[in-house]
Amino acid sequence: MKRTGRLREWWLGALGVLLALGVCEAVSRAGIVRRSYFPPASEVLVRSVELAGDxxxxxxxxxxxxxxxxxxxxxxxxxxxxxxxxxxxxxxxxxxxxxxxxxxxxxxxxxxxxxxxxxxxxxxxxxxxxxxxxxxxxxxxxxxxxxxxxxxxxxxxxxxxxxxxxxxxxxxxxxxxxxxxxxxxxxxxxxxxxxxxxxxxxxxxxxxxxxxxxxxxxxxxxxxxxxxxxxxxxxxxxxxxxxxxxxxxxxxxxxxxxxxx
CATH class of the missing domain: 1.10.3720.10 (MetI-like)
Structure with a gap:
């Protein structure tokens, strides 16, 4: 029961993060905000991973x-x-x-x-x-x-x-x-x-x-x-x-x- 509760909490948190990233990606790709001001979330994440090797x-x-x-x-x-x-x-x-x-x-x-x-x-x-x-x-x-x-x-x-x-x-x-x-x-x-x-x-x-x-x-x-x-x-x-x-x-x-x- 304890482990199940923690897993449920973890998955809900991960789902919230994915939804937020999806909204940011959609807003940028749709051109609602200029990409120079608000680049897609996928590009930001790729750059974040690249920095791990810098x-x-x-x-x-x-x-x-x-x-x-x-x-x-x-x-x-x-x-x-x-x-x-x-x-x-x-x-x-x-x-x-x-x-x-x-x-x-x-x-x-x-x-x-x-x-x-x-x-x-x-x-x-x-x-x-x-x-x-x-x-x-x-x-x-x-x-x-x-x-x-x-x-x-x-x-x-x-x-x-x-x-x-x-x-x-x-x-x-x-x-x-x-x-x-x-x-x-x-x-x-x-x-x-x-x-x-x-x-x-x-x-x-x-x-x-x-x-x-x-x-x-x-x-x-x-x-x-x-x-x-x-x-x-x-x-x-x-x-x-x-x-x-x-x-x-x-x-x-x-x-x-x-x-x-």
Whole structure:
């Protein structure tokens, strides 16, 4: 039953993709939109496959993924300890709440010019912006997860003489882990968006976003732009799929994954 449900979900998703590609192909072939502006989906897919054999392009994709991984890793290293601190020490949470609420709405893309002036236009800028954007989902999911841990389990440990740190490590952190994992999954998508967007706005260097930006400046470069977008979307889909699979294996008891392991 579980396997059948997952297969059905997979086939429905594949059907949706095929229908979307078919509509795009028909619109372009029918001349509703000029092919120089909107090439057929088949040509875009062929170009996407061709790029898999382009070593320069693959090096750029590798540069984007390195910035993505470094930024996401730093975000985890920052957000999880801070989230545990804010969620378990109300005084600290109250003291920094105003600062957090001031910084959180700032769009990361708007910080690109400032960070570029401070750090240049290399990997450091991408990593810094990816880290900043990725911190918030992990941080708030960690705080929320602490609030959802079983109060009876915590009180039981305290009644047996366990201290705050022991309660945190034995009850609160394991109970919060699924929420942290969900935050990481959300941040992974945000991190990829920021990595590519920073490269596009920078306009030079190496990376998937650089390829898209340079293709956009070329004559009849729409096909290459869309092929780059296909790669970006595929990377996001693969990353999300891997993280969902990891959550299902690590936390099969959670409501989101119960019955789907």
């Amino acid at each position: 070593s320069v392009f693959l090096d750029g994709v590798g540069a984007t993924l390195r910035a993505w991984a470094l930024g996401l890793g730093l975000a985890c290293a920052i957000a999880v300890p801070l989230g545990l601190l804010f969620g378990s020490v109300p005084v600290v949470d109250a003291a920094v709440r105003a600062i957090v609420e001031f910084l959180r709405p700032l769009p990361s893309v708007a910080l690109i010019p400032l960070v570029s002036l401070l750090l240049g236009s290399g990997t450091e800028t991408k990593v810094a912006l990816v880290t900043y954007a990725s911190v918030w989902p992990i941080l708030f999911n960690t705080v929320y997860g602490l609030g959802e841990t079983d109060p009876l389990a915590k009180e039981t440990l305290r009644a047996f003489g366990f201290g705050r740190l022991s309660v945190l490590l034995r009850v609160e952190l394991p109970g919060t882990a699924p929420f942290i994992a969900a935050g990481i999954r959300i941040s992974a998508a945000v991190a990829l968006i920021l990595a590519v967007a920073t490269e596009i706005l920078a306009g030079f260097g190496e990376g998937l976003g650089i390829y898209i930006a340079q293709a956009g400046l070329a004559t009849d470069g729409t096909r290459d732009v869309l092929a780059g977008v296909v790669w970006a979307g595929t990377l996001g889909l693969v990353i999300n799929g891997v993280l969902v699979w990891a959550e299902r294996k690590l936390f099969p008891w959670t409501p989101a994954h119960r019955g789907t392991g």
